[in-house]
Amino acid sequence: MTLIPKLKQEYVEYYRHVPIQKYAALAIARDEDTVIRWKKSDKKFADAVKRAQAEWVRKKVLASKAEFALERLESEIFSKRSSSTSSYSDPFKDLTDEELNAFINRARTNVVTEKYVHA
Numbered sequence: 001m002t003l004i005p006k007l008k009q010e011y012v013e014y015y016r017h018v019p020i021q022k023y024a025a026l027a028i029a030r031d032e033d034t035v036i037r038w039k040k041s042d043k044k045f046a047d048a049v050k051r052a053q054a055e056w057v058r059k060k061v062l063a064s065k066a067e068f069a070l071e072r073l074e075s076e077i078f079s080k081r082s083s084s085t086s087s088y089s090d091p092f093k094d095l096t097d098e099e100l101n102a103f104i105n106r107a108r109t110n111v112v113t114e115k116y117v118h119a
Contacts, residue, residue: 008038008045016052020099054110057103064091072104 001009007028015024025035039046072092092100 008042008048011035012045012048012052015049016055019053019056053106057107057110060091061107072100
């Protein structure tokens with residue numbers, strides 16, 4: 001395996017556990033611009049990154065309590081009504097608003113995609 005395919009594989013593996021482009025790029029000693037170019041020019045790589053991201057989301061959602069996931073994904077419907085204390089910790093507490101919004105949008109997109117791809 002030549003260097004670039006190996007780096008792409010290492011990137012996807014890292015991204016599967018920490019889906020933050022900046023850190024995954026650092027893990028393979030490349031900058032984000034390189035990763036962006038790879039995604040644009042290599043559909044298989046871009047798809048692998050998306051699958052890794054979807055896998056991460058699935059694991060996080062399954063690991064969290066259902067009501068928490070509903071509050072995050074459908075906040076208009078399932079938002080908290082009171083300030084009662086909770087017995088679970090927020091697994092997304094360290095995400096920035098931008099990362100959390102990206103997570104929600106990807107989750108919604110992946111659910112729709114999965115519905116039609118596997119139909």
